[in-house]
Amino acid sequence: FADVGWDDTGRWDLATLPDLRHCEAFLPNAEEAMRYTRTSCPRAAARALTEHVPLAVVTLGAEGAYAVDRRTGETAEVPAIEVEALDPTGAGDVFVAGFVTGTLAGWPLADRLAFAGLTAALSVQEFGGSLSAPGWAEVGAWWRRVSEFDEQDPVALRRYSFLETLLPAQSRPWPLRRAVPTIGFRQA
Ligand SMILES: Nc1ncnc2c1ncn2[C@@H]1O[C@H](COP(=O)(O)OP(=O)(O)OP(=O)(O)O)[C@@H](O)[C@H]1O
Ligand SMILES: [Mg+2]
Structure with a gap:
């Protein structure tokens, strides 16, 4: 890949x-x-x-x-899902990682694109590259949140219904607290 x-x-x-x-x-x-x-x-x-x-x-x-x-x-x-993009660093890398995951799991092409895109979209909401890559807990928290609140188009959401059988049953609150990168900004 x-x-x-x-x-x-x-x-x-x-x-x-x-x-x-x-x-x-x-x-x-x-x-x-x-x-x-x-x-x-x-x-x-x-x-x-x-x-x-x-x-x-x-x-x-x-x-x-x-x-x-x-x-x-x-x-x-x-x-893509609609997110508030904070930092696009690493979106491409996270997308590749999500796509490799779906390919190893043997998923259909459209599910692989959806999963890769979801993981990348969740990552651009946070600062950093690798540190902002979501884990299963975050993917699960996203899915439960969008399933519970009908702010998203139900037809569009159906694209992600394959997640239902994959996600950990245990619920975590949204948004999750996560490690924050230490980034130094210098004035030129
Ligand atoms: N603002 C956004 N909202 C939702 N999803 C996004 C956003 N930006 C990127 N993504 C997701 O990340 C994927 C990769 O982003 P993009 O096409 O910008 O790659 P890239 O320019 O190669 O990124 P990088 O700079 O990390 O190499 C997109 O296909 C999309 O799924
Ligand atoms: Mg790229």
Whole structure:
């Protein structure tokens, strides 16, 4: 499972990513995907990337994510959940971790996108990168909260009903207290 960062050389040449051919999935963000494939639409970029990797997932920031599986011809798109974004650091990494988790568990493509997106969305609500990645307790607390209060669209919520059988039964209060990173801000 591979992701990339910004190409400071400006070349955006897939030949500089030779390890891609050993990968199951490639999960760049929309801007990166479009630059690497010389396309102007993230969905076209995902399709083009499947010439290089079996499964292309393009993340769309607050819009969610889109995926194409070359082996099955399947495509899936899942919108992001609405959160108050505090710090987007690590959203891409948390998304990959969530997607790997769902893949190892053998979930369908759309469930994997939903789970990866949910974990990433929960992480951008907190400061920090790895420290803001949610655990099962937080995913469970989110699910119980949105299931109990009907502030969210019930049709949209059904997308996450697969969580029902996975979550720990024990309830934790929301929001959870969590470790806070020590971040120093300096004035230039
Ligand atoms: N504001 C947001 N609200 C909800 N979900 C978000 C938000 N920002 C990011 N996400 C989730 O995180 C995923 C990855 O974000 P994004 O597409 O911005 O990746 P990225 O630019 O590669 O991030 P990074 O800078 O961490 O590498 C998105 O597909 C989405 O599921
Ligand atoms: Mg990224």
